[in-house]
């Protein structure tokens with residue numbers, strides 16, 4: 001009788017321990033889910049998925065394979081400084097078949113033993129895993145990627161283990177990835193000029209303030225070029241607005257190619273471009289402007305199937321060098337603007353340097 005009571009008590013204790021452990025897991029997952037849902041940037045989200053996930057759930061490796069046929073994701077992360085380990089944990093594919101091979105038609109999570117033949121592309125840094133869970137990331141019934149969990153423990157992920165919880169996590173991850181991607185794209189659209197694809201004036205207004213502060217802090221010179229196409233109206237009038245657009249696009253691309261990655265190029269409006277040359281004194285900026293003017297005057301621009309034209313630029317140059325009258329971003333831009341006006345009235349196709 002007494003023995004029976006003890007056994008019953010042991011069983012109850014064991015059940016209580018399991019219930020408590022499940023509750024802890026549930027709380028743990030809910031906290032993780034909340035952090036995923038609260039993420040506002042793609043970098044922070046990727047950090048949660050690729051790094052925090054491994055620790056929180058005691059895994060050996062977590063990787064993401066994303067279907068990115070138009071390089072949308074890759075363009076968004078291009079400008080970010082990402083941890084070098086992500087080079088092997090953040091994987092992209094342009095072909096749907098690469099993803100499809102890992103899942104059945106129902107696209108349910110796949111829990112199985114690790115096989116080097118099948119899974120090495122998903123876990124390039126971990127050739128000795130015991131088991132893996134491949135979770136399909138689905139949005140609007142489309143497979144957008146796969147979240148891949150790897151464990152050294154061979155019994156951690158096996159086909160007979162319930163996968164509802166993992167399926168739920170994959171749905172949250174897929175939704176968060178889509179949301180942050182859209183969010184980042186919107187941010188980018190607000191700062192890009194849709195015609196030329198380069199930065200717009202809003203972006204420039206933010207950057208010039210940052211660069212002026214940096215130049216003051218580091219006591220380094222900062223030059224600004226105001227570039228204005230000569231007689232651009234004639235191109236529109238003679239060959240049409242679409243031809244004018246094509247010329248603007250080509251000019252933006254040519255200017256971009258001539259600059260260093262630390263310089264800032266933006267379309268200021270219409271046929272005007274602005275450039276910030278960081279850590280560049282006036283004489284060096286004048287050389288760059290001169291090279292730019294000559295290079296562009298030697299290019300040919302197709303305005304229709306049978307006609308190519310040449311163009312010229314006027315450039316105004318101003319420099320903040322901590323010993324002249326230029327102390328603010330407004331003064332720097334205004335000085336460059338007045339200088340381009342002086343270049344125009346003194347004959348165009350030339351550079352004018354602000355005093």
Ligand SMILES: Nc1nc2c(ncn2[C@@H]2O[C@H](COP(=O)(O)OP(=O)(O)OP(=O)(O)O)[C@@H](O)[C@H]2O)c(=O)[nH]1
Pocket residue numbers: 195228229230231232233234236240241242243244245248269270271344348
């Ligand atoms: N095709 C095209 N034209 C534009 C765009 N934005 C502004 N423009 C045109 O650019 C022309 C600018 O004309 P103006 O300000 O007179 O300047 P300009 O003809 O270049 O003459 P100068 O600057 O004095 O040499 C106008 O005809 C605008 O319609 C655009 O996005 N696309």
